[in-house]
Amino acid sequence: MSDRTASGASGPIPGPAAVLLMAAILLVAALAWLARPVTPGGDAQRLVRAELVDRGPPSGLAGARNLPLHWDLQAPGKSGVAELRLRFDRPARAEGTPPEPWAVVVPRLGNAWTIDINGHPLASGGELERANDAWAARRPVWVVVPDFLLQPDNELRVRLRADLGRRAGLSAVWVGPAAELQALWQREEWVRITLPQAVTVLSLLVAGLSALLWLQQRDSLYAWAAVGETAWGLRLIDTWWEQTWLDWPGAVALTLVLFWVWTAALYRMIASLWDNQRPRSEARAVAAVVLAGPLLLAVSWVAGRSQPLVLWMLASLTLWMVLAARLWWDCRRQPSWPRWLVTLALTLCVAAITRDLVAGRSMVELYEESAWNKYAGVTLALAVLVIVSLRFKQAREQLVQLNHSIGERLAAREAELNQRHAELTALAQAKAAAEERSRILRDMHDGAGAHLIAAIKQVESGQAQRGELLGTLQESLDQLRLSIDAMNLPPGDVNALLSSLRYRLGRRIEAAGLRLQWRVEELPLLVYLQAADMRHLQFILLEAISNVIQHARASRLTVRATADNGDVLLELEDDGCGSDPTSTGGNGRRSMTERAALVGARCEYPPRENGTLVRLILPRVRP
Amino acid sequence: MNTPPSPVHAEPWRVVLLEDDERLRGYFERSICDHPALALQASFSRLRDAQSWLETHPADILLTDLALPDGHGLELIYRLRRLQPACEVLVISVLGDEDTVLACVEAGAVGYIHKDAAPADMGRTIADVKGGASPISPMLARRLLERLRQVDLAPEGRPGPGTAPPPPVPLTPREHDVLRLIARGYTYAEIAEQEGITRHTVQMHIKNLYGKLSVHSRGQAVYEASRLGLVEPPRP
Numbered sequence: 001m002s003d004r005t006a007s008g009a010s011g012p013i014p015g016p017a018a019v020l021l022m023a024a025i026l027l028v029a030a031l032a033w034l035a036r037p038v039t040p041g042g043d044a045q046r047l048v049r050a051e052l053v054d055r056g057p058p059s060g061l062a063g064a065r066n067l068p069l070h071w072d073l074q075a076p077g078k079s080g081v082a083e084l085r086l087r088f089d090r091p092a093r094a095e096g097t098p099p100e101p102w103a104v105v106v107p108r109l110g111n112a113w114t115i116d117i118n119g120h121p122l123a124s125g126g127e128l129e130r131a132n133d134a135w136a137a138r139r140p141v142w143v144v145v146p147d148f149l150l151q152p153d154n155e156l157r158v159r160l161r162a163d164l165g166r167r168a169g170l171s172a173v174w175v176g177p178a179a180e181l182q183a184l185w186q187r188e189e190w191v192r193i194t195l196p197q198a199v200t201v202l203s204l205l206v207a208g209l210s211a212l213l214w215l216q217q218r219d220s221l222y223a224w225a226a227v228g229e230t231a232w233g234l235r236l237i238d239t240w241w242e243q244t245w246l247d248w249p250g251a252v253a254l255t256l257v258l259f260w261v262w263t264a265a266l267y268r269m270i271a272s273l274w275d276n277q278r279p280r281s282e283a284r285a286v287a288a289v290v291l292a293g294p295l296l297l298a299v300s301w302v303a304g305r306s307q308p309l310v311l312w313m314l315a316s317l318t319l320w321m322v323l324a325a326r327l328w329w330d331c332r333r334q335p336s337w338p339r340w341l342v343t344l345a346l347t348l349c350v351a352a353i354t355r356d357l358v359a360g361r362s363m364v365e366l367y368e369e370s371a372w373n374k375y376a377g378v379t380l381a382l383a384v385l386v387i388v389s390l391r392f393k394q395a396r397e398q399l400v401q402l403n404h405s406i407g408e409r410l411a412a413r414e415a416e417l418n419q420r421h422a423e424l425t426a427l428a429q430a431k432a433a434a435e436e437r438s439r440i441l442r443d444m445h446d447g448a449g450a451h452l453i454a455a456i457k458q459v460e461s462g463q464a465q466r467g468e469l470l471g472t473l474q475e476s477l478d479q480l481r482l483s484i485d486a487m488n489l490p491p492g493d494v495n496a497l498l499s500s501l502r503y504r505l506g507r508r509i510e511a512a513g514l515r516l517q518w519r520v521e522e523l524p525l526l527v528y529l530q531a532a533d534m535r536h537l538q539f540i541l542l543e544a545i546s547n548v549i550q551h552a553r554a555s556r557l558t559v560r561a562t563a564d565n566g567d568v569l570l571e572l573e574d575d576g577c578g579s580d581p582t583s584t585g586g587n588g589r590r591s592m593t594e595r596a597a598l599v600g601a602r603c604e605y606p607p608r609e610n611g612t613l614v615r616l617i618l619p620r621v622r623p
Numbered sequence: 624m625n626t627p628p629s630p631v632h633a634e635p636w637r638v639v640l641l642e643d644d645e646r647l648r649g650y651f652e653r654s655i656c657d658h659p660a661l662a663l664q665a666s667f668s669r670l671r672d673a674q675s676w677l678e679t680h681p682a683d684i685l686l687t688d689l690a691l692p693d694g695h696g697l698e699l700i701y702r703l704r705r706l707q708p709a710c711e712v713l714v715i716s717v718l719g720d721e722d723t724v725l726a727c728v729e730a731g732a733v734g735y736i737h738k739d740a741a742p743a744d745m746g747r748t749i750a751d752v753k754g755g756a757s758p759i760s761p762m763l764a765r766r767l768l769e770r771l772r773q774v775d776l777a778p779e780g781r782p783g784p785g786t787a788p789p790p791p792v793p794l795t796p797r798e799h800d801v802l803r804l805i806a807r808g809y810t811y812a813e814i815a816e817q818e819g820i821t822r823h824t825v826q827m828h829i830k831n832l833y834g835k836l837s838v839h840s841r842g843q844a845v846y847e848a849s850r851l852g853l854v855e856p857p858r859p
Contacts, residue, residue, distance in 0.1 A: 485762065488721065488762065490765075493765075495765075495806065495807050495808070496761070496762070496765050496806070498807070498808050499761030499762070499764075499765070499805075499806060499807055499808030500761060500762055500808075501808075502761070502808040503760050503761050503762070503808065506810075518808060518809060518810075518813060520807050520808055520809075521807075522803070522807065
């Protein structure tokens, strides 16, 4: 139900309140239907006239009286024993019809009682002689009257013991054929016993559930709900046992204590629902009223009058009415389903208790009516159940939302990581490309480029011989070829590196008058050598060969490549004049050593008597 | 360096040249003319011209560039094998393009010359081809070995679509040894010495090897060439 459709002259009613009102109306209607009055037909008679005779201290009620009799209202401040005589006729039976059992139904009487018909005792409840006994007198009375006891004109005598302030009295009495009265008695039993028993069961179940929830979640709302519902369930426990375990006024004191506990717990529940933000004055007023209860009970007891207690009841009710009104107001400001629910339940309870108080204190004709508050209390138990279910729903939604948001966050994180990965990959590719470019440029510059510059210088100087110039250009071309070879070399293939070197430099070595001895074995693949490493190796070997060609004045160059236990050993040996490490060759050697270190190899120059030996050791795995 | 002196031949070999770079064509023309055993029959800069000329004129040697303005040299190599099986093809290649050279060898070329080779050598190299020499570099030898290894490693049974493995090339152990030694950098002379054969035999081994590769790789060469984007697949 939306605000718009529910709105009227009094202003918009919020959705939850409207729904709750509807639910409450339906609940009350269902209860009213269940407890609808039954009027027996046929020969059943409702006896409302009685002759009262005092059998104890004078009550002032002797004489003809109308039923129901409400002792507390009609003989205030007095207790006593009285006999009520009711007369009824039994219509003559038609000839030949079988005898029909009759019954007496008394919806309410108390406190202790006996019932006689025509001087024959039929039934009794409680101890007539013992004032303030433990007999609760909750049940409606159903007595079957044997046919032979009935005369055309009969006298029904009900003897009552009326205790002070204990709702003693006698409702109207029904007599008639048992079949006619059955439905009436069942209705009374249902309203006075069965429903209140169901209420106690429900209250105690809700109390148990709340206690469990409190143990698990330590939410003060559940603790107070458990306390309140336990008190409410125990308060109605006398519908299970007519003979309670406490004499009056112990029983009434217990009932009142339970009621105070219930009110205190109810207020704490309300405070919990308002996040413990209720005004302190309000809390103080509730505490004062609850604590004043025992005090006024004691005063009532000592004074022998019920007025102080009634006064307390009225004050208490007034406070709760004000509180209920205030809660409605607060609900409209900060609405939530639990608040609406509890406020509604509270309102129903206050209304029912008010009605019961009015009925019990001022209206004799309502003596027969059962108290409403025990039913109203159910709404509170139901409210607690609904609140529990709402909280579970909320928790579940939060969980679902949490899962959802975790999923979303994971997806976002994954997307972020993917993007980062893509960026890093792009960056790495760009870096690799830049490195490759700079490597090629360096190769060009140091190799072919350097020789081309030298060639240009030679031409410019004008002193260079044609052969020298050609040699320089040839070297430039060789460098270029080697650079290109290096790009195509399979990584780690030292054989390919060596053979390409020989293929490119063979002519120059020959032209330098060197006899090349080639002793190259099949070498293992050194997988750790990448393109840049191959280029370094090529440079080292080229440098070594160039040194031999240019400086060694040798006649023989031996190139050996052997595999030793997976390691690769490269040796370049000449029979020349050897080299002086301090001469210009030293620069080249340092460069060779550095480059060897870069690829994880070792460059050695073992001393020789004549000639030079360059040894390059490439380990099987990179150190 | 690795080639024997050209054998004496009564008639000079008829050479046809296809090269679109004018300066290079000039060098090649001079090299051919300078060599006594060679006679330049015709010189072209366009593939179509060379092709139509070869349809009517017999030749002994075709020296062809690969990347031509109106097509790829590979096309002509295929055609020539049908037109003039006796005509041997030498490919003019650029540095570091062993893959294309290998595709040409598989298509039927018997050797290749680098564009940067010296002119004096070039004439001799061309002439030597007819004498049984097939120029090879260690790099190309390595590619060939790789190619053969791929055959060995290829799984048995029918190949899957698009991954047709090259057909096996039945090399003799000697041919295989020669190829491996070349790949390691040994010269023909060194190989001949090691293997106890003549240098000429070594050269013949190479030429045979090329031939086998070409015979056994016709389909593969087309596949490779089209994969490399060099030629259109031949029409049936």
